[in-house]
Amino acid sequence: MTHTAHTAETAPSAPTPAGGAAAWKTTPVRRPPGRRLPFSAWHLVLAPLALGFALPLLWLLLSSVMTDAEINRFPPALWPEGIDLGGYRYVLGNAMFPRWFANSLVVSGVAVLSNLLLGSLGGYAFARMRFAGSRLLLGLMLATMVIPFQLTMIPTFLVMKRLGLIDTLGALIVPALVTPFAVFLFRQFFLALPREMEEAAWIDGCSRLRVLFSIVLPLARPALATVAVLTFLSTWNDLTWPLIAINHDTQYTLQLGLTTFQGQHHTRWSAVMAGNVITVLPVLVAFLLAQKTFIQSLTSSGLKG
Template structure:
């Protein structure tokens, strides 16, 4: 009885000795965060500096902004730039124009990108690989080579100086098709095959099964398309002439003149312009990261 009861104590002592560090071994200090944060935190601060400087400059006066050496911190809060921007009668119209163009472009890319991406991922037809390669090759063509042909096409359609000229060329992008195709390839076919056995058509399978599982990829396409469309300046500068059709980015250029620039208004306008993009990214941040980590590797 005594020998039997002593066995657990002996086992516990041996387990304790096995866990105890050696006499000459030093215990490594454990950080409360990942060591990568020591590198990523300074990089994040570097990337945040322009945004912080933009916000600080937006509450400076024109005299402070134009002073040399430049002021890094405002002496006081001056909201003159915001009053100038919000008091401009055309600014709400520019905001609505940008919102319309961005919303329609995002919705179109989600719809057409999903249909095309699913076709390339699951349907095999003659020339599908060649067509996919040609579509991806267009991503390597710079916009400067295509803007004149695009302008001529929009002119033939009678869309110049309308919001349609900003929407139609971006209704579907190769990036959206490629990203959604790669994500669809990562989904198991068994789920779709089970739905086909139950009598579902391809469109119903796409709508009921594939798209609900593809929310991370859809959120990524939506955020990146919104970001590109909202911040676009080059194409609106070419296709739009009348100030009632200006987008926000194009409207902000009117605050800059040949002899005088209202820098406080420019900075305040840029802060207001950045806010929707920042809120959209923060809202979709979780699904955006999930898409980046789970797609793009399977061919």
């Protein structure tokens, strides 16, 4: 009976090395050279989107250094013929504008500090302490986040009126002292932290407050930065509540003052644009300083529920 011959595709056996073990030499597969992009392909999609979001800010900046004639021209000028700072001089020369800017800084600064302190205390209590009704209280607190502001502004106004805070900066500060979102974000971040270091500190005799301020909060810098920036953005850009609670122009915040300024000087578009640039600048700076902490904080705070 004839033996079947081996096909030509069968690879020949490799020589046996001195050690006696059979070794097979494999040649790496060479792929045909292709042209690779020096960046991720997603950049081709994200770059136009980023440019689309940046165009309004770029137009705002360019309009602030245009003259009123250039802004009112039809079709509008896409590029200023020269840098004109008349709008900035007009805005900064207004006696009330620096006062409005200072009021916004005071309201936003106090709100940020109070949310960092009270929010971390509440979040740590919900994350590490078990007491009767803790889950029910947490659920009720989170339920307030879905209540629209239009349903709470009248009761809030009545409370502020009883306290005698209407037409003062206190009416803007007290409702923003602590928010459910800050408590919830701190709680979620604290749940993701290991307990070993805290337990070691408790064994050494540290109180809960000492553990919180000496051990936990230094590890919670992403959460602290995120709460600070989000609180600053919400209070700085708030217009509805100051419009209800403030009557006198000396207590206006920057957003409220800029709105009335725009209504009074609607023909001075260069001044309106310059005022908007000054208003947006602190928000952009705050976001750029803390943008790296957003993803780290939100991803780590969402690990446990």
